[in-house]
Amino acid sequence: MVTVLLLVGVLVAIFVGYNVGGATTGPAFGPAVGADAISKSWAAALMTVFFFIGAWTIGRRVVDTLGTELVHDPGVFTLEASIGVLFFIGLALFVGNFFGVPASTSMTAVGAIAGLGLAGEELNWAVMGEIAIWWIVAPFIGFWVSLIIGRYFYAYLNQRVAMERSVGPLLRVDRSRVIPVPVPSATTSRRELGGVTTVIAIGCLMAFSSGTSNIANAIAPLVGSGALEMNPAIVIGCLAVGIGTFTIARRTLETMGNDLTELPLTAAIVVATVSATLVTFLSWIGIPASFVVIATMSIIGLGWGRATRPLTVSEAVRGKQQTTVSVGALAADKVGEELPPIGKENPATIPRASDLFDPSTTARIILMQNLVPVIATLGAYLTFRFVPIFGI
Template sequence: MDSALLVLGVAVACFVAYNIGGATTGPAFAPAVGAGVLTKVAAAALMSVFFFVGAWTIGRRVVDTLGEELIHDPAIFTLPASIVVLFFIGGALFVGNVFGVPASTSMTAVGSIAGLGLASGQLNWAVMGEIVTWWIVAPIVGFWVAGIIGRYFYVYLDDLIAINQTEGALVELDRSGAVPKVVAGPNTTRRELVGSLIVIAIGCLMAFSSGTSNIANAIAPLVGSGQLDINVGIVIGSIAVAVGAFTIARRTMETLGNDITHLPLTAAIVVASISSVLVVGLSAVGIPASFVVIATMSIVGLGWGRATRTTTLSEGVTGEEAPRASVGALAADEGTATVGDPTVSEETKPEPEPIGEGKPEEVPSASDLFDPSTTARVIVMQNVVPIFATIGSYATFLLLF
């Protein structure tokens, strides 16, 4: 009987991990795929490798937090209880997909386990309080860091990162020597190569951060039950994530079906970098962090910083007043040749041109970038789903204890 339950539990854990792979590969590598830097297969391969590295190194700390520390007595993680918890986590992914909102699997996993702890009287309130505190602090930090970057540094980052693609392959394999080596393509510029490498590196960082935080959502209940070794669980979970990356994630990469990848390329990289660094940092101390919540607040912060930018660092040092940025600043940057130039009048100043993205017919307004109703729906769903998971888990286990 226990063997059958263990097989069922592993199957449910693989289902959760499979959905994690499908949901996180797009946000990580859609900018690189959309820019023509990577193929979908290469993106899935990189996702699989770096997710596993993150899970194997830092991810086990989050597994310990959810599987052993959040509950005073891990013995309550029986196989049936672990399966119920995993069903609630999998259900959250399903609800998020139905409503088109990326639900936080980390928050839902903690909520489901907390429901078990509450019903059994074994919840470690000190650990729970620490986790919730960081859930509040991390998005605020992401908002302000993104806001500062958007206000003072975004133009310069866009100038550095923007990819002006040339004809032909980005890199080629040089077989002229004894040992083949990878070299830049015949038409590849240094700017294009650097920008492409940055986009790929950020995708790998996001994949790594996903592994550090999300592997626990799939295997922590089974590891906590003592029925599954943590090393075996990490390998099984990572394989399931890889399957999701090579299959259902292709759709998200093709359609860029994530809020982050709807931003300009530079903005997507900034948001991804901030969110990934925060998630990895929290995972290193065993705190399960929500990438989607941190990323959402980083997007809002970056937009606020760009829309309210009134001075650059150089202007702040010299004391010269700069023209006020347009409200559509997140999607289109001011041309550096005209910003702060007293010889150019307001009537003759040319329309701003986004660096590396071509000149659009018109600059989008703030309402084109941030729909208040959509933003509210995302934030509400990201918090309501974990609450329902917690209440549902508590009610279910209350009947069992």
């Protein structure tokens, strides 16, 4: 009987990992795919590899937090309860993936485990409070760091990084050598190659940070129950994530790469670097982090900082001129142009024609970002509270 339950638990964990891959690939490689810098298949492959590296190194810290510290008594993670928790995590994430929205896997997993803890009166409110505080603080850190970069450094970064994509493929295969190797196409400039390489490298960093935080969402209940050892659980979870990156992740790649926003390359690099750094730091201290929320606040902060460049600090504080966060605000600095000092820039040089977010897509994402964790939390609580089979 235990063997059958363990098999069911592993299958449900694979289902969760599959949906984690679908939910996290879009935020990591959406900008690169949207810019035609990399194909969806290559994005899936890189996501799988770097997710595994992050999971194997730092990710086990978050597994410990969710599997043994979020509840007072890890014994509440019976094999039956672990299967139930994983089921609600996977179900909620599947709802988000079905609608093409990259839901917060960490918030969903914490919600499901918290539902179990509440039902069994074993929830560690101190740990839950620490996680909740970081969920509030981290996005604001991302916002302010990005705002400072947008106001004081973005224009100079854009001078070095911004580029125009050439027509045709970025690389071609040179078959004249003993071993065929990819080389830049004739229309590809060195600047373009360097910029595209950078945005792909940033995607790999984001995949690594995702592994550090999100592997726990698929395996923490089984590890906490003692049904699986840490190392084989990580391998199983990462294989499941890889399956998700090659299949259902195509929906979220489309949403994050094309529907939601058209971030310039420089902005995508800044947002990804700030967000991935924060998520990796939080994983290092054992806090499951919401990459999507942090990245969204980083985008807003970056655009807001860039839009306030025509104002001095005192004018911005007094609200002398209303600013609009837009793609134009993030893309206004042209390569080769002399940069005016802050407070002296002509506001007319910052276009406001296109909004940063597509309204309908943004509304759908905000709705699902809040609905998915609620589904997991309420579903887990009601099930563990009122279904006797789980025996808690």
